[in-house]
Amino acid sequence: MHLVAQDLAFAYPGRDVLAGVSCTVSDGTRLGVVGENGSGKSTFLHLLAGDLQPKSGEVRRHGSVALVEQELHPTPGQTIGDVVAGTLDGLRAAAAELEAAAAAFDHGSGDLAVLERTLSHAEHLAVWDADRRVEVALTRLGAPRDHGRRLDRLSVGERFRVRLACRLAERSDLLLLDEPTNHLDDSAIEFLTGELVAWRGGVVLVTHDRELLDDVATAILDLDPSWDGKPVLYGQPGYLAYRFAKNQSLHRWRQRYRAERKRAAALAERLDESYEGLSDEWRPAKGSQKHRRATHARIHVKAADRLVQKLEAEAIEVPVPPVELLFPDLPAMSPGWDPAQPVVEVRSPRVGLSHGRDDDGARLDLPGTRVAVPPSGRLLIVGPNGTGKSTLLGALAGTLELDRGSRFVAPGARIGVVGQESEPITGKARLRTGFETYADEALRLLSSGELDPDHVVPVAGLGLLSEEDLDRPLAELSAGQRRRFELARALLHAPHVLLLDEPTNHLSIDLVDELTRALQVTPCAVVVATHDRRMRSDLEDWPVLDLS
Ligand SMILES: Nc1ncnc2c1ncn2[C@@H]1O[C@H](COP(=O)(O)OP(=O)(O)OP(=O)(O)O)[C@@H](O)[C@H]1O
Ligand SMILES: [Mg+2]
Incomplete structure (x- = not known):
């Protein structure tokens, strides 16, 4: 499989969300995606899946794709059995397609390497084993397994686990996961981690779970603002490496910003001086060379103006301080309470x-x-x-x-x-x-x-x-x-x-x-x-x- 996203930008009506996002995902890539709430992580996954279209830029993708959304809204009446059947039908169709391609292979002129890949993929999908795989995934994720149960009568977490289990059993070439650990306990996370590490295709994983990023991610894409306005791809595996590199780059950003402010202040001072020179022009001292002084001052002002314009054009934006939680001062007790009594x-x-x-x-x-x-x-x-x-x-x-x-x-x-x-x-x-x-x-x-x-x-x-x-x-x-x-x-x-x-x-x-x-x-x-x-x-x- 191969996925290339190039310079993606996206906007909801009246609201720009993503700009300048690029990434490449191949077999074995497990890209972690992080960013503040609202930075566009879920939107990004939908762009990769192809169910949202970018405003500019493009997504090229070869291979099948499965997206497990952050929030799942069940169709009324839909049962666990329906979701499982969807997975199995999809697998059968994909396997049939592959087999047909293999059968139509021309022994004289066909490319043997392509045929081998096709067969190996059919083997990978292992349709004969799919029922068992679904059962294993449901069990290991702690999802309910009674096919007759309705999704809208499950808890949010149960529903999520059913969906996740089926998507994992599908073995798509590209797996897109949005906050998958929200509804998983330790043993379910352990199973998921094992599946992702062994995933044959590519994985793009939005998560706030640092351990999962450490265990799984081969690189991390950070959608938070950076000094050039583009999201940054940190190529080292794991959360700790990302955090270190990000702190370094924030530090550099602040330094550049401070240096630029200094330059701007120095220029402003020069500009002031030049203006002062100009105002002298209007009240020339007696006997002074009025014309020479005026020309001089104007040249100064023009030069300084140009510099200021240049500086403004290249201005580095202030690193946006992330919104910081200001937890309110909450009371322990009300007057008259006995501290030995429970609240x-x-x-x-x-x-x-x-x-x-x-x-x-x-x-x-x-x-x-x-x-x-x-x-x-x-x-x-x-x-x-x-x-x-x-x-x-x-x-x-x-x-x-x-x-x-x-x-x-x-x-x-x-x-x-x-x-x-x-x-x-x-x-x-x-x-x-x-x-x-x-x-x-x-x-x-x-x-x-x-x-x-x-x-x-x-x-x-x-x-x-x-x-x-x-x-x-x-x-x-x-x-x-x-x-x-x-x-x-x-x-x-x-x-x-x-x-x-x-x-x-x-x-x-x-x-x-x-x-x-x-x-x-x-x-x-x-x-x-x-x-x-x-x-x-x-x-x-x-x-x-x-x-x-
Ligand atoms: N249908 C919509 N119409 C308008 N704005 C939207 C819509 N959906 C999302 N947004 C806005 O787009 C931005 C990105 O949303 P998105 O859900 O992609 O963020 P996210 O990074 O996944 O956030 P979270 O961490 O909270 O899941 C947010 O500011 C959100 O409010
Ligand atoms: Mg989201």
Whole structure:
């Protein structure tokens, strides 16, 4: 397989997203793609897949392609069996095509090398083995395997794993993955890593998972701004090499910028002097050689003007400082609370199958277990997919009802919740901007008495989204930008306790770091459920509840 993307540019209506993106992917290339939320990573994958067309530049591709999107919206009624059948049908068709090409081979004039490649590819697709491969991939990724189950009644993570398993079993020449670890536990990531390292074709992988980049990526393409405005391709394998090279180049960029500023300042001074010379012309001293002085001054001004113009034309832009998270000052307690009492607690929680979903991952039964979160408390909930991490958070938040056991919340306690996945935005809400949605939420909380005006945390000051992005309809934002908004919304009423379900999903590498640091020091209590290897090790000194 071979893929060449040359000088790609793309724009959504009224919004430039990518410019000057080039890359080459061949067999064995595993290109990692990184960049801030909203930098265009998902858009880039769609351009490579051919389902979006670039504004300029071109994509040339030989070979089959499979894209596993960041968010999957199932067709109503579609079942796991339908997805599996799609994979198997596709494989059969591809194998038949290859066999036909081999059969039509002309022994006199045909190119034997081409025939060999064709046969080897048919072997690689191994259609006779495809059912087993799908089953293995479903099992190893921890995806449900009952073919009759409907996709729209699975959890987001289960749906993602079904899709990923089928795409892996397809063995396409080019595999495009968008944040694949968001819904995978350790053993599933281990399987994925093995598959990618052994992938025969090319892989383009968007991810914020540093370990995965280290284990898999042969090069990294960074879509964040650089000094010449073009994305930078870092040719060394692994995350650490990329980070080192990027820090170096940021350093050089800042140095060049400082040097240029100095030159500009010196020139400005010269220009001022020349103007002074000119103004003397209007008030010549008595007996001076008026004409000579005036000509001199004009030459000076012209020269300086030209230099300034040149400098402006070649100006290096300031390295855009990345938006930095400004975590608000959250309270530990309300006046009158007994610090020995938990802010929120559940005892012996049991939650049955959730309503409307035949999802057995939503079950939780912890007889004799007390999960209590004191003021400023910390708790890390871990465990493989399906062990009930989200259910326990739901029980603590009060959004899931307990079949058995009890829940206690300190009177007046404010709880901020970030769910595992963004809620789909539908109907009129699609047109509401971030600012409007935030204001709606604030008004709702104020009128229900859950929030007093002194506690409103302003959204624009959090460093999660720029004012420009907050002024856009939420439905237009990228997955990570929407996730940032949800985090902001959880902070709106200055909560006493934050319940965060897989908070690293969809967030950029830098924000994950900033958020982790903020969670370590905030006075408010924090409960995090996560499978994220990096976050788990960063929070290793927190009390852990392991549901495995
Ligand atoms: N349909 C759309 N209409 C208008 N703007 C869009 C649309 N889809 C995406 N955008 C904007 O284009 C930019 C790039 O989006 P994209 O989803 O490619 O980013 P991303 O790098 O994948 O982000 P994330 O890390 O959050 O997944 C963002 O600013 C996003 O808001
Ligand atoms: Mg994306």
